[in-house]
Amino acid sequence: MNPVRRGQWQMASDVLTQLTRQPGITRAAVARTLRLSTGSATEVTARLRDVHLVTEVPAPSQGRGRPTTLLRAHPEGPVVLALDLRQSNWRSAIVTLDGSLQDPEYRRHRSRRPQVVLNNLRRQVEQARQQYGDRLRMVSLAVPGTIRDNHLMQAPTLEWAELDLETITEGTGLPLLAGNDATLSGVAEARTGAAAGAGTALHLIIEVGIGGTLLIDGVPAQGASGAGGEYGHVPFGDRSRACPCGARGCWDLEIDGRALARHLKQGRPDDPYAYTEEVLRRTDRSARAAVTKVVSALGSGIAGLVNAHDPDVITIGGLAIPLRAAAERTFKEAYEGGLMTFHRGSPPPVLPATLPDGPLRGAAALALDQLTTEPAIAAWVAQR
Template sequence: MTARVGTTSSRRGRWQTAAEVLSLVGRQPGITRAAVARELGLSTSSATEVTARLRELQLLTETPAPSRGRGRPTSVLLPHPEGPLVLAVNLRQGTWRSAVVSLDGTLHEQVTTPHRSRRPEAVLASLHERVEATAAQYGDRLRVVSLAVAGTIRDNRLMQASTLGWGEVDLSPVVGDTGLTLLAGNDATLSGVAESRTGAAAGAGTALHLIVEVGLGGTLILDGIPASGATGAGGEYGHMPFGDRSLRCPCGASGCWDLEIDGRALARRLGDAEPDDPLSYAEAVLQRTDPAASAAIELSATSLGSGIAGLVNAHDPDVVTLGGLAVPLRQSAPAAFDTAYRSGLMRFRRATPPPILNSTHSTDGALRGAAALALDHITTEPAIAAWAEPTT
């Protein structure tokens, strides 16, 4: 590979503004150079200089912005066709999805792959094959692999994933000896990141995101950053003791909120055996209109609304966003949900409770959140300096 433009002396102290520009391109795809200058408080000449530098480094390219009448023409900033990429992966109960992602957050080459086996080593080997193939295709343009997992993550280790039936698992075999950086996070947390960046919670300083699939997860987002706790394992809202204390959750705790909301709760209330696929079971029940199904749905919606009220009392968010089964669950029993939500709020909150909005990104949320995490990583000053290093 030929050397990229830049020397040690000229690079020193020059990457902070570049990092801010690249971050804006990721958060506001198609942003103009004039808008970048306004947002960052740059002069026209400074904006021109920094974008020219980013073009030379094969990080951005510019095309003329659509004409808006009179005035000086400006340019739309887009990822360079030879610029850095990340691989985002969402590991779910029955499948995993992957996408190659450019600096503006666009998902390319999306692939959904069913698990050939549910054994951890088999799934991780399949993911590693995808990583190796992508690295072979793109070379050193591929910088990071970002993995969203339906489980509790601590320092790139999966501590437990009840939906997969896994205990503690080392996730490093996903990248193996490729030399790529691995970033791993909880899928619900990353869905919340996506909603706060470019979805229903965009612009909110404090946002609470909740998603129901097999169990319930979520995150509290503060100025676009998830409050992940001391070890990165925060946001396990489904394991708060909002449920029946006589029920033992696969996580090891008693009375988990999970067990009052998802397909397992619906099956228990309908007198059915616990389903092998609680997500598909719940989707089927939500399509039913018979009295038994309606009663079971109403109880789950009540538990969902009541629990959200408790979290609102605790976190004081500007907005609450819902994803996954939480959306049709609320829609199927709106009166029960709303009554439980409002009655669970502290009195002073009831006049103007935080709005509860459906997520924008739906099933793409975790993948887009994983992409956002990786793009944050490759648009830091050290990462830009590493990209600019002359290589042979």
């Protein structure tokens, strides 16, 4: 039986999945993980080379034993365009099957009007399609907002609502995969970052408000319609306070620059992220007291999520890292004090995220999951 065709490309899919999850993996390691014989692994990778999906380079010598090779993405293989839309800018990169980011670009918004920004993203898609032709298989987009079926439901930081994001790929024939930025940064941390190897991981990130995701074996739990992980809108806060999302008492309102400004008896900051950074630089007593209140709300909220989800590890990103560092003892007391008794003996560690470009890498990772399925491989091979 042809190894690549067994189970409608199942073995090829398994090999490519290992490549996306462990860039630079050796052929021998793939064989061990998938329990393939040396001969089967050699034949599968040879056929994948023939259809321009992988290439191989000699692995560094490990002394005695049969030499092996490192698997890499083929230089003429399929690619993804990953886009990361932020409050003040957007980034893009071409992503190969081994997760390498190529041709990175960074652009600041000249206007935050939705149509202007989406038109700029569409131009980036068209340029990538012109450069890479049929090698470009998908566009993956990270957005700081609630996403449902490639529609943006609301993005408070951008002041956008009810937008069809597929306008950036309309008419190109390219599928779009749009996701929440916090969810995607969690995917990146679970695949190759601080939570790599964890069976169950909780990721949280503070920018304007807090978002995140629960990941099981590196896959986000996105809910019935893809809008899961809106942790900032769990009612951990003051129920008398209305949130822009439409709910009351949201945790969002207790843990970012808006909360700091309220504690300092100042008006709502135009840029809560920059305001938080400014307050963190201050050394006066009122600023320290405000930070302590916010950090306490952060720690106790994380404890509540641990009680609900029972993760192996929690990763935190964005402003959560310097906030915690500014009041480490307060965070520890609030976190451990909010845990159920049986968690306190060995509380799940709360680790800083390690990938500053997490949303872009997470968008790439979920797109590569789709490119390495059996139907996607078969469609690629049919065009060779």
